[in-house]
Amino acid sequence: MRTTRLGSDGPEVGVIGLGCMGMTASYDMATPRVDATSISVIHQALDLGMTLIDTADAYGPYTNEELVGRALAGGHRERAVLATKVGLVRGGSTPTTGSGTPSPGSGRNGRPEHVRASIDASLRRLGTDRVDLYQLHRVDPEVPLEETWGAMAETVATGKARYIGLSEVTVEEIRRAQAVHPVTSVQSELSLWTRDVLPEVLPYCEEQGIALLPFSPLGRGFLAGRFSSFEDLPQDDFRRDLPRFQQDALRTNLAIVARVREVAERVGATPAQVALAWLLAQGRQVVPIPGTKTPRYLAENAAAAGVELSTEDLSDLEALPAPEGTRY
Secondary structure, three states, rough: OOOOOOOOOOOEEEEEEEOOOOHHHOOOOOOOHHHHHHHHHHHHHHHHHEEEOOOOOOOOHHHHHHHHHHHOOOHHHHHHHEEEEOOEEOOOOOOOOOOOOOOOOEOOOOOOHHHHHHHHHHHHOOOOOOEEEEEEOOOOOOHHHHHHHHEEEEEEEEOOEEEEEEEEHHHHHHHHHHOOOOOOEEEEOOOOOOOOOOOHHHHHHHHHHOOOEEOOOOOOOHHOOOOHHHHHOOOOOOHHHHHOOOOOHHHHHHHHHHHHHHHHHHHHOOOOHHHHHHHHHHOOEOOOOOEEHHHHHHHHHHHHOOOOOOOHHHHHOOOOOHHHOOOO
């Protein structure tokens, strides 16, 4: 796989990475997980050049980092650009006693003491002495961003993280963080049906030499054409609570998938590959991190790096209608 650099001075990575959340959290939770299969997918991703491996302490919580840590043991760690996150708290818990408490009702914890405790806990779970990219999962509205980002910067100063990044932020928040320490990456939802960051955040990242890491680049599987009705969704799956997947909205949104499929047939690719190729066409700094726990889909996603879209193809995709329903 061809490579790019995370930001202006970050590590070299494959142009498509791997999001690991779904291996332990959120999607189809009624189906038993097979850790051996997930570990094999991570190894195959590295073999395919998908070297950016993304996890978070909130996934599980904690079990995703533990899984990734097991996968990267035995010499695989050196092949990976390992990214994890802090600041989004599940179930009101914190990684260690005394690490701080989340802001009431927010599920976010940006307190410096929480960041300091969390990086150590993440390193233990991941079985490593440093992560390549440490990301603030969400800004805590109860804590000044400068304080949180200062603690994030400490992880670089102490050698526990090589680079630090943000997630789901505005341009103003990026600027505030930059005044404290350089921002290597911004992770945000971006796909053919979620384009909120295109007007302001992406151009600013381009200007500043900041990588943009799109999560849910396949519209949580919808753009791949895997769902035709609400009943296609697994029973224990958080997508059943999302507005865009409700039956009335989904019926309307199927028209988007149909048009993506038309482009896919024209270029000899799958709809998922077209969705990822469109993201890659948005700029060198864009590195999507599709998630999968299935080897077949992993290979399909990796092959998207070789799909070329013409000006006509891109024009047709730009003209897709907005989806029915909000993100959450």
